[in-house]
Amino acid sequence: MNFNLNLIREQFPALAQYHNDKPVTFFDGPGGSQVPQSVLDSMVGYLGRFNANLGGHYFSSQKTVDVMQNARESARALLNAPSSGNIVFGANMTSLTFQLSRAISRDWQEGDEIIVSALDHYSNVSSWQQAAEDKGVTVHQVRINEDDCTLDLEHLSSLLSDKTRLVAVTYASNTTGSIVDVQRVVSMAHNVGAQVYVDAVHYAPHHLVDVQALGCDFLACSAYKFFGPHVGIAYIADQWLHSIRPYKVEPATNIGPGRFETGTQSFEGLAGVVAAVEYLAQFGEASLPLRQRLEQSYQLYEQHEQRLSERFLQRLSALDGVNLFGIAKEDSQLRTPTFALTFDRYSPEFIAKTLGEHNICVWNGHFYALGLVRQLGLEESGGVVRIGCMHYNTIEEVDMLFDVLENILDA
Numbered sequence: 001m002n003f004n005l006n007l008i009r010e011q012f013p014a015l016a017q018y019h020n021d022k023p024v025t026f027f028d029g030p031g032g033s034q035v036p037q038s039v040l041d042s043m044v045g046y047l048g049r050f051n052a053n054l055g056g057h058y059f060s061s062q063k064t065v066d067v068m069q070n071a072r073e074s075a076r077a078l079l080n081a082p083s084s085g086n087i088v089f090g091a092n093m094t095s096l097t098f099q100l101s102r103a104i105s106r107d108w109q110e111g112d113e114i115i116v117s118a119l120d121h122y123s124n125v126s127s128w129q130q131a132a133e134d135k136g137v138t139v140h141q142v143r144i145n146e147d148d149c150t151l152d153l154e155h156l157s158s159l160l161s162d163k164t165r166l167v168a169v170t171y172a173s174n175t176t177g178s179i180v181d182v183q184r185v186v187s188m189a190h191n192v193g194a195q196v197y198v199d200a201v202h203y204a205p206h207h208l209v210d211v212q213a214l215g216c217d218f219l220a221c222s223a224y225k226f227f228g229p230h231v232g233i234a235y236i237a238d239q240w241l242h243s244i245r246p247y248k249v250e251p252a253t254n255i256g257p258g259r260f261e262t263g264t265q266s267f268e269g270l271a272g273v274v275a276a277v278e279y280l281a282q283f284g285e286a287s288l289p290l291r292q293r294l295e296q297s298y299q300l301y302e303q304h305e306q307r308l309s310e311r312f313l314q315r316l317s318a319l320d321g322v323n324l325f326g327i328a329k330e331d332s333q334l335r336t337p338t339f340a341l342t343f344d345r346y347s348p349e350f351i352a353k354t355l356g357e358h359n360i361c362v363w364n365g366h367f368y369a370l371g372l373v374r375q376l377g378l379e380e381s382g383g384v385v386r387i388g389c390m391h392y393n394t395i396e397e398v399d400m401l402f403d404v405l406e407n408i409l410d411a
Contacts, residue, residue, distance in 0.1 A: 228276030
């Protein structure tokens with residue numbers, strides 16, 4: 001099936017709305033995507049008819065068991081996990097990572113070392129820093145290359161040693177859109193016997209994750225970043241599923257992925273995850289398995305997003321007094337269509353507020369990527385303006401954004 005942007009946009013109630021008699025434009029996808037009607041219907045349909053817990057001898061409980069298993073199967077296809085048993089759910093990626101970090105670090109000892117990165121959202125930094133502090137473990141932080149905001153892999157190599165227990169790394173920066181060669185990071189880390197925990201939250205809406213190709217030990221993402229509800233998803237490789245001892249309630253299951261899931265899950269959220277993954281697979285050939293439908297659809301999303309990046313960078317090049325932090329190429333294999341900007345004459349907050357008055361939704365600040373903003377020396381000046389495209393955005397919206405920015409800068 002061919003990419004059909006009108007078909008996509010018709011599925012999102014948010015995109016058709018008006019605020020103060022003006023249309024709205026969402027460039028805030030890196031902070032959370034809009035949600036298609038199919039996901040909303042799935043969540044309401046579950047809550048309205050089947051709201052129950054697991055393990056009962058009646059229809060709605062059995063339906064809930066099915067919802068949870070279907071969600072694991074959908075996430076397995078999305079991440080290309082070997083089995084649905086590798087998939088763990090939680091409230092969000094941050095909560096899951098803090099929880100898993102405690103279990104993963106149980107056996108760390110004083111003298112051990114871990115490595116985090118300056119490119120990461122601090123959910124994948126603070127969780128490990130605090131676990132390390134509890135165990136007397138040394139924390140190193142990999143720098144970024146300041147010219148294009150990519151991860152400095154030479155610096156990473158210099159930090160690795162036989163003392164390294166874990167490397168925590170992002171797959172793509174939620175601030176600059178820079179994509180990391182995670183496969184190479186995994187290879188480097190495994191050469192010294194270290195585990196790798198990957199934050200794929202920003203990557204997953206734009207590119208299809210393949211945990212088997214990466215060879216990573218752990219990978220986490222969030223459904224609300226790929227057109228679903230607030231549900232965290234983690235992949236745990238086979239060798240760690242039963243060797244790691246989670247912190248858990250005693251009578252709760254100690255079998256399979258459920259041993260890592262504390263408390264009652266959001267079953268309506270899991271129903272939404274199933275629908276979100278089906279939405280993502282919509283342009284695949286209907287007769288094919290879900291993973292192959294996802295592969296076909298994502299190819300089309302990547303092509304459209306690269307066109308958005310190309311137009312964005314073209315229009316940006318015509319503006320004076322605006323600075324881009326990140327890769328100045330539209331290549332979707334190097335970056336997502338997420339852009340970090342500063343303005344010589346205006347603060348990030350002023351630009352974001354002014355765009356907001358035009359119903360153009362963008363973010364300003366550091367977006368929890370503190371290491372990045374600090375290394376670039378931007379923390380005190382308010383961080384950056386972050387403008388992030390999703391595959392539901394249009395070339396016309398990018399042009400409208402820059403028309404407004406030109407008016408601001410010419411004022």
